[in-house]
Amino acid sequence: MPQLNVNGQTREVDVPDDMPLLWVLRDELGMTGSKFGCGMALCGACTMHLDGAPVRSCVTPVSAAAGRAISTIEGMESDRVGQVVQQAWIENNVAQCGYCQAGQIMTAVGLLKTTTAPTEEQIDGAMGGNICRCGTYPRIRAAILQAADRLAQGGE
Amino acid sequence: MSTTIQLSRRRFLQGSLGALTLAVTAGGLVTIVRAADADSKKYGADSMPGGTVDDPLVFVSIAEDGTVTIVAHRAEMGTGVRTSLPMVVADEMEASWDRVRVVQAEANEARYGNQNVDGSRSMRHFLMPMRRAGAAARQMLEAAAAARWSVPVAEVKAVRHEVVHPSSGRRLGYGELAADAARQPVPGTEQLKLKARADYRYIGKNQVRLVDLEAIGKGQATYGMDMRLPGMVYAVVARPPVVGGKLRRFDSEKALAVPGVVKVVEIPAFQGAPAFQPLGGVAVVARNTWAAIKGREALEIEWDDGPNGGYDSADFREALTKASRATGKTIRDNGDAVSVWNDAAETERFAADYYIPHLAHASMEPPVATVQIKEGRAEVWTSVQNPEAARTAVATRLKLKPEDVKVNVLLLGGGFGRKSKPDYVDEAAIVARAMPEGTPVKLVWTREDDIHHDYLHTVSAERLEAVIDKSGKVRSWLHRSAAPTIASLFAEGAKGQQLFESAMSAINMPYRIPNVRVETAEVAAHARIGWFRSVANIPHAFAAQCFIAELAHRAGKDHRQFALDLIGPARQIDPGDMADTWNYTESPERYPYDTGRLRGVIEAACQGAKWGRELPRGHGLGLAFCYSFMSYTATVVEVAVDEKGGVRVLAVDMAMDCGPQINPERIRAQMEGGAVMGLSLALTSEITFEKGRVKQSNFHDYQVLRHNASPRVIRTHLVNDDHDLPPGGVGEPPVPPVAPALCNAIFAATGKRVRSLPVGTVT
């Protein structure tokens, strides 16, 4: 019976050890911001952070997340980088259907936390695992570059 | 419900019996009726189920605090209609957008008019009704204010959420006028005073962001997949791996032993043609999605594959190619293309074969529906393109009256044509019926389900033959297309493309060639053939647009100039003068084929890409263009091909003329997205069958474009913006020119012709 730390809050769940974190959050905890797109770590829609690093929660057993800091799209409003990225996403009108965007944002935040001024190649490398079937890639790229600029200027 | 695809106008006018209308009726059954039975005078929105509604009392309500609530009656799948249509209403009624709230309509076409977001029709059919609804609301507010002040209505004016009386300086906010305005008579159409273009605040102005934009970025937007209700159970279905297959026997013991699994429910296989019926199989119901998936893995099932068990893509490709090389059924015939070909010298003949495989839609949100049945009523929460069809399916399945079925429309995580078929909603209804009364059931498709059991884009072999003389003049053109038809979805055994498919970029083409023949071959379907963003334009435009580039090369001419010469001077063509054809349901008088507009987008795309410029070795520019869904598009792709044949798309220039540009920012988004989807299908996507089964299963083997392969530069060029023209479609038209432009660019870069998709690496 793992205890989870999600966006700074402790949550009790009663699920099997091998249940992927994605389904625990979505079905058991009602946190539906992280999306199901493939279930095989192929699309990035389910991206969350474990101790600050992006993971594909659809293949992360809940047991691997116990005792670690889980952060999700729902927590990004109170994350300094998260806020800047979310704002850049709005200003660039990135979303079309929007379904992939939570995952895109989580991966982008992960990138900008480790790489403050990413090159085009670094963006390709980090974002390659996040599919957008609507084809918002050019705007995602623009939003990441803008967010990086903002963060370099110290922020908001 | 009756989804009517009117296939021909002219044949009916001529009184011939050839024209067919597919009418999809209640149970997903289909009647094929002669067009003579349908009302041939109805075009556009009037020909759609539900038609249009422009009643302001249906679409607009105003609260005392001035909040204006506008109903979005069409589903949001990423095109922006949930924002753009209410924006049109707000503009006409002089509502301030920051005081507008948008609510989503449930399924009810009798109340709202047609709700099926399909065929790039939302703005095309609802721009004017939404303008009228907004103008009527504005005039009712003005009338209410004039009555309050006892002044002639001509002296007052609605301006930014209030009505003013300039001569006295009096003003009243919309909230203060709401109750009185609602009691005013709704002005008739002839009394409406629509805004002049110069007075638009939002239309054409890029002032309005998506209503869901912020919620999406915060993970707070609710998609069909996100529906939750107390006591909800989750279901996944094991479906027959072959279309038309049946359950021979199954054992659910091990599945039921999986912790969390609560029930196993048999889903009946479809009868007759597949239509929108479930494929059949076994549903596993559990306390959460994961347990349902584990339970399904534990099912023991034996299938009877049925008649499509031998479907094999390699074999079928051969059969299609063979069919595309034999004489087919003539559907356009001008002059005598056959004799000209037969009499031509070998050196003047040129022929090429093209191939386009099945494609899966693979929207990021797989199909999903939640159904709850309680006290003789059913409630549905789902992401569907066609809510009324979902309501019909559930009502029919549960033997309820449609008014006892409520379909709540949540956001769609993409649709692309897949989600206009509500088979998954029907499945959810079947499972909900098997559960204790009142249990909400969320039925989820996994990605594997989605890829294995899609309503696929067809597969085609396209044969083109032309006679081109020494001066580079094209004397004859033959386009023969062999592909299973969408009609097979509704009529068992239907073979050969219907007019509405052939019309798309095969019949409907404007080249000045004296001898033209278009033929279609009769081939059977062995999968569920659906419609995929831009439909038959994909294969037809791919073949024809590559072929024109090949002819230009043979003639030793610049492709752009050759194409413009082939199109000829600006003129308007009634598509009905080409052949008995289909004009996307629109009136040919209102929507003629305008070659001037086609020339305009070709010029714009070429200009944007600096056509004709010097390029490094291994780089190439390619052009293609298309007219579809009443809009004109042209694309120039720049590629670099490395020594190993690896293709890298460096830039895409896309030009579009869709007539009036209502929400240009979203139009550009659709063009960018269309470029990416077009490149996906051009470069990597392919569905193949073996032993009747789809071989691909997820994004590792059904590959779509990713960030790293996506061009870093996509330049969009919006052309014309003529508000005197009727609107054209936006969602689909960007797709068709992309693949041929890419292959033409590869040729320019390497001298190698790719005539078969996906390109993969160039060898």
Ligand code: FES
């Ligand atoms: S759902 Fe996890 S990567 Fe696709």
Ligand code: FES
């Ligand atoms: S915005 Fe639709 S999948 Fe990315």
